[in-house]
Amino acid sequence: DAESRELLEAWRDRVSCELxxxxxxxxxxxxxxxxxxxxxxxxxxxxxxxxxxxVWMQGRQVWVYARLYRSVPRFRRPELLExxxxxxxxxxxxxxxxPRVPKAAFALLRDGRAAKVQRSVFSECFCALALxxxxxxxxxxxxxxxxxxxxxxxxxxxxxxxGSLGRLQNPGHAIEAGWMLLxxxxxxxxxxxxxxxxxxxxxxxxxxxxxxxxxxLLAFHDADGLCPTQLEWAMxxxxxxxxxxxxxxxxxxxRRDPALLRRFEQVAEFTFQRFPDPEHGxxxxxxxxxxxxxxxxxxxxxKGCFHVxxxxxxxxxxxxxxxxxx
Amino acid sequence: DAESRELLEAWRDRVSCELxxxxxxxxxxxxxxxxxxxxxxxxxxxxxxxxxxxVWMQGRQVWVYARLYRSVPRFRRPELLExxxxxxxxxxxxxxxxPRVPKAAFALLRDGRAAKVQRSVFSECFCALALxxxxxxxxxxxxxxxxxxxxxxxxxxxxxxxGSLGRLQNPGHAIEAGWMLLxxxxxxxxxxxxxxxxxxxxxxxxxxxxxxxxxxLLAFHDADGLCPTQLEWAMxxxxxxxxxxxxxxxxxxxRRDPALLRRFEQVAEFTFQRFPDPEHGxxxxxxxxxxxxxxxxxxxxxKGCFHVxxxxxxxxxxxxxxxxxx
Numbered sequence: 218d219a220e221s222r223e224l225l226e227a228w229r230d231r232v233s234c235e236l237x238x239x240x241x242x243x244x245x246x247x248x249x250x251x252x253x254x255x256x257x258x259x260x261x262x263x264x265x266x267x268x269x270x271x272v273w274m275q276g277r278q279v280w281v282y283a284r285l286y287r288s289v290p291r292f293r294r295p296e297l298l299e300x301x302x303x304x305x306x307x308x309x310x311x312x313x314x315x316p317r318v319p320k321a322a323f324a325l326l327r328d329g330r331a332a333k334v335q336r337s338v339f340s341e342c343f344c345a346l347a348l349x350x351x352x353x354x355x356x357x358x359x360x361x362x363x364x365x366x367x368x369x370x371x372x373x374x375x376x377x378x379x380g381s382l383g384r385l386q387n388p389g390h391a392i393e394a395g396w397m398l399l400x401x402x403x404x405x406x407x408x409x410x411x412x413x414x415x416x417x418x419x420x421x422x423x424x425x426x427x428x429x430x431x432x433x434l435l436a437f438h439d440a441d442g443l444c445p446t447q448l449e450w451a452m453x454x455x456x457x458x459x460x461x462x463x464x465x466x467x468x469x470x471x472r473r474d475p476a477l478l479r480r481f482e483q484v485a486e487f488t489f490q491r492f493p494d495p496e497h498g499x500x501x502x503x504x505x506x507x508x509x510x511x512x513x514x515x516x517x518x519x520k521g522c523f524h525v526x527x528x529x530x531x532x533x534x535x536x537x538x539x540x541x542x543x
Numbered sequence: 544d545a546e547s548r549e550l551l552e553a554w555r556d557r558v559s560c561e562l563x564x565x566x567x568x569x570x571x572x573x574x575x576x577x578x579x580x581x582x583x584x585x586x587x588x589x590x591x592x593x594x595x596x597x598v599w600m601q602g603r604q605v606w607v608y609a610r611l612y613r614s615v616p617r618f619r620r621p622e623l624l625e626x627x628x629x630x631x632x633x634x635x636x637x638x639x640x641x642p643r644v645p646k647a648a649f650a651l652l653r654d655g656r657a658a659k660v661q662r663s664v665f666s667e668c669f670c671a672l673a674l675x676x677x678x679x680x681x682x683x684x685x686x687x688x689x690x691x692x693x694x695x696x697x698x699x700x701x702x703x704x705x706g707s708l709g710r711l712q713n714p715g716h717a718i719e720a721g722w723m724l725l726x727x728x729x730x731x732x733x734x735x736x737x738x739x740x741x742x743x744x745x746x747x748x749x750x751x752x753x754x755x756x757x758x759x760l761l762a763f764h765d766a767d768g769l770c771p772t773q774l775e776w777a778m779x780x781x782x783x784x785x786x787x788x789x790x791x792x793x794x795x796x797x798r799r800d801p802a803l804l805r806r807f808e809q810v811a812e813f814t815f816q817r818f819p820d821p822e823h824g825x826x827x828x829x830x831x832x833x834x835x836x837x838x839x840x841x842x843x844x845x846k847g848c849f850h851v852x853x854x855x856x857x858x859x860x861x862x863x864x865x866x867x868x869x
Contacts, residue, residue, distance in 0.1 A: 258707065258772070266769050267706030380593030381584065381843075443592050446584070446843040448829060449774040503774060505831070517707075517772040 221478060222540070228485060229536035235493060236529035240285065242499040243278065243522040248300060252328050253307035257521035261513045262497045268327040272312050274521030276343030279304040281526045283354035289530065298354060305351040312344050384440040388426025389457025395419040396464040403471060415468045423461060431506055432487050434458060451506040458488040459528035466535040500525050547804060554811060555862035561819060562855035566611065568825040569604065569848040574626060578654050579633035583847035587839045588823045594653040598638050600847030602669030605630040607852045609680035615856065624680060631677040638670050710766040714752025715783025721745040722790040729797060741794045749787060757832055758813050760784060778837060779830040781846070784814040785854035792861040826851050
């Protein structure tokens with residue numbers, strides 16, 4: 218109906234304008250012309266407060282730049298592709314402390330020397346995703362070398378853990394997995410899997426993880442309602458909210474149920490009112506349970522140029538898809 | 544003067560009564576008669592919410608029981624020594640997943656099988672401290688076997704780290720180190736080191752880490768006043784406050800400066816008003832910046848029967864020493 222259409226158009230414009238602001242923030246503040254690569258430890262105003270370069274963050278920023286360049290006409294700008302390419306070169310040159318071994322570091326010094334290596338496989342995953350997307354954007358397949366070898370390291374034994382860990386719920390991860398499953402299910406034409414993605418991975422965790430009366434998604438909660446042992450369990454983090462916007466629009470695009478659009482509006486209003494910084498751009502990452510500001514940083518070891526731009530980009534695409542539809 | 548004396552006597556009684564309550568809580572709720580060892584994941588009312596047995600917590604609880612048995616007449620009760628001995632036996636039987644290797648696990652299943660091994664050396668340290676104190680309490684030197692071998696693993700390169708990590712201040716750790724240095728300096732008769740312990744390690748960090756206007760010690764802060772990247776930086780944790788009580792009384796016992804006693808009173812009033820649970824005993828561990836309750840648990844992976852009873856025991860001893868003095 219006309220009211221829904223007006224609402225969707227208003228959000229499309231708001232989202233697209235926010236995406237411009239966010240990318241502009243990272244272009245202005247995170248690039249290192251001297252050594253290549255990206256700083257992610259940025260204060261509220263974009264000042265670098267720590268020169269460590271986190272491999273997760275390098276890979277994710279390359280992915281964002283390359284994907285926007287390839288997919289969104291207004292971002293098809295040479296400097297964006299150049300920055301993505303420079304980030305990819307920095308990763309190829311520095312991510313592996315020992316070039317003969319496929320293990321990537323977790324954190325690098327500013328000049329690219331290894332500072333910290335972790336046992337988990339996520340650094341390798343984000344490198345592979347970055348180089349894959351960069352290969353698509355540049356049409357240069359050589360960036361994709363080693364992608365399968367790296368991803369072979371992923372393992373899961375699927376065992377449920379006893380105690381607190383086994384009961385721990387992370388609404389943001391469930392909802393993020395939900396939109397990934399939904400896109401996959403739609404691509405395969407599997408309607409049952411699409412329903413499970415929406416009902417089981419989005420709406421269930423969104424209901425269970427929404428913090429009444431404060432509003433917003435809890436960082437963690439316990440399936441049996443016990444107190445989690447994570448000190449930040451009741452904080453409101455930026456990324457679950459960004460992922461929930463993507464999930465609810467993807468769900469509405471698929472099912473066209475007005476209740477899903479109302480849910481999107483609720484989460485989007487909460488998110489846009491609290492997370493974006495009207496003064497310096499980009500989003501705050503860490504709010505207390507009552508939505509007051511807990512950390513003033515714009516980026517750090519675990520917040521870079523990734524969740525916010527990816528979510529805004531996907532929301533823009535989804536809103537265009539919905540508005541172009543029947 | 545008489546006023547100070549009255550104040551000191553009132554705090555001595557309050558501290559000693561609180562110590563009884565705390566030890567009673569752990570005796571009632573944390574023992575595992577079936578497999579030996581101690582549960583530390585206890586809800587507010589003492590219910591076990593996770594059966595994992597953390598090696599740090601086992602070692603620390605054995606130390607507390609054995610030290611109280613040996614040093615405080617009213618705790619010279621057979622069941623306390625028996626519990627310490629059973630905890631020590633559990634550690635000797637289960638702490639090392641491979642008995643041929645000195646590496647201790649970080650976490651054990653309820654029955655003592657290894658659940659998680661970490662690279663850091665703290666599990667071994669707490670085992671060694673536990674068995675040393677148990678050997679003193681029982682007069683049985685065999686518990687002390689391997690103590691030096693285990694402690695040989697401790698290493699420090701002393702290099703300062705760049706960025707956020709290098710600027711990070713942890714007031715609780717500084718103050719805790721302060722009373723350890725002060726006791727060591729007094730034992731050696733080194734007055735310059737004693738002054739440095741009081742001024743550099745206690746009063747400096749206490750001033751810098753005290754959170755005006757809310758009161759209480761911050762968990763972390765940045766030496767240059769930047770925003771820390773630890774999500775819990777502004778929380779008020781139980782253990783820095785417990786350690787500050789010990790530190791300020793040790794400082795007053797040494798220097799007899801009334802300003803130190805006033806400082807003790809300020810921290811003690813804040814601490815006793817907020818942390819002890821009047822309903823179920825023991826202390827809450829995790830408060831928000833405004834002192835509201837963040838986590839309702841009484842124990843968990845990092846809170847067991849250690850900081851609170853050790854601090855209360857040491858405060859009681861220090862107050863007795865001060866009151867017995869000139």
